[in-house]
Amino acid sequence: MGERNLILILLVYCLVPMTYAHAEIYKHIDENGHITYSNTSIKDGEKLLVSPSSPTSNSKKTRISVNFPRVSTDTQKKRDSKRRKILENELAIETKLLADTQRMLSEIRNYPAFSETNINQSQYETIEYKKRIQTIKDKILAHERNVKALKKELAHL
Numbered sequence: 001m002g003e004r005n006l007i008l009i010l011l012v013y014c015l016v017p018m019t020y021a022h023a024e025i026y027k028h029i030d031e032n033g034h035i036t037y038s039n040t041s042i043k044d045g046e047k048l049l050v051s052p053s054s055p056t057s058n059s060k061k062t063r064i065s066v067n068f069p070r071v072s073t074d075t076q077k078k079r080d081s082k083r084r085k086i087l088e089n090e091l092a093i094e095t096k097l098l099a100d101t102q103r104m105l106s107e108i109r110n111y112p113a114f115s116e117t118n119i120n121q122s123q124y125e126t127i128e129y130k131k132r133i134q135t136i137k138d139k140i141l142a143h144e145r146n147v148k149a150l151k152k153e154l155a156h157l
Contacts, residue, residue, distance in 0.1 A: 098143035
């Protein structure tokens, strides 16, 4: 019985603050007509009225005042299309950089003067060789992460 009450108290304690949470949004238009939105007060900014959604509501949409900017479906589709093109271009560039870096690593490993088995290499040259190999490996990992992230982002469009 005591454990059950403790769980109930903890549940209520966790849910109560959620009913009072809400965001304040401020809008500022500068002399050039640029619009800035912020969740902190802006000098000469206008506080927008935002109706917080209740945690018990099944609606996932937040009710926002009429002052909040809206875009037509056509405009949003154009933006999405433009974004897709940008991401596809970035993916092509990253894929090429990845292939180039992998080829560079392969060429360095196969170059006789810098091979790990070259007996005539000084200790300094061996250390520098290993540092260069590690730098290239790090670049390959970064390009692989970028390619993966771009593919994931494109899959969500």
